[in-house]
Amino acid sequence: MRYVMLLILPLMISCHAETTTNSDARDSNTIIPAERESNESEQANTDSIIKMTFHPGQLLSTTLEKKYQRIHVEIPEVEADSLIGKLMLPGENRNVYVSHLILPDNETDGPFGNEIRYATKDTGTYTLIIGPNTRAEGNPLGEVNIEIDLK
Numbered sequence: 001m002r003y004v005m006l007l008i009l010p011l012m013i014s015c016h017a018e019t020t021t022n023s024d025a026r027d028s029n030t031i032i033p034a035e036r037e038s039n040e041s042e043q044a045n046t047d048s049i050i051k052m053t054f055h056p057g058q059l060l061s062t063t064l065e066k067k068y069q070r071i072h073v074e075i076p077e078v079e080a081d082s083l084i085g086k087l088m089l090p091g092e093n094r095n096v097y098v099s100h101l102i103l104p105d106n107e108t109d110g111p112f113g114n115e116i117r118y119a120t121k122d123t124g125t126y127t128l129i130i131g132p133n134t135r136a137e138g139n140p141l142g143e144v145n146i147e148i149d150l151k
Helices: 002-029 034-048
Strands: 049-053 059-064 070-078 082-088 096-102 115-119 124-132 142-150
Touching (some): 049 059, 059 070, 082 124, 096 115, 124 142
Antiparallel strands (some): 059 142, 070 124, 082 115, 082 142, 096 124
């Protein structure tokens, strides 16, 4: 029994020493690209959403400069019976639409197209999400004018 323990003990020590050396060598020689990727994704997140707030009687206008950008138009304090919206897209073959509407209870509805007519059942803040249609061809880049009417 003693001899078996004496044989096992050096094996355990040598196995432990090898794994420690290998992990130390791996740590010192490995470049981890995850930090670089997270910095790039943080940059993409800061310019991927254009936030706007609608006030009655206002015509909103912005420019999509990158294919992945979306426009979030917040419409606060809606107490009207219906929300009517229209996108005016200068240029030819534009590929931008109202992809969905976020309701005051955080439910969503959509897609809608270039125009939206929605019966508002609840009062509160509605948010239009506007962006390129990934299932269609066309140019998403350029000026986007948004007309909203509450009736």
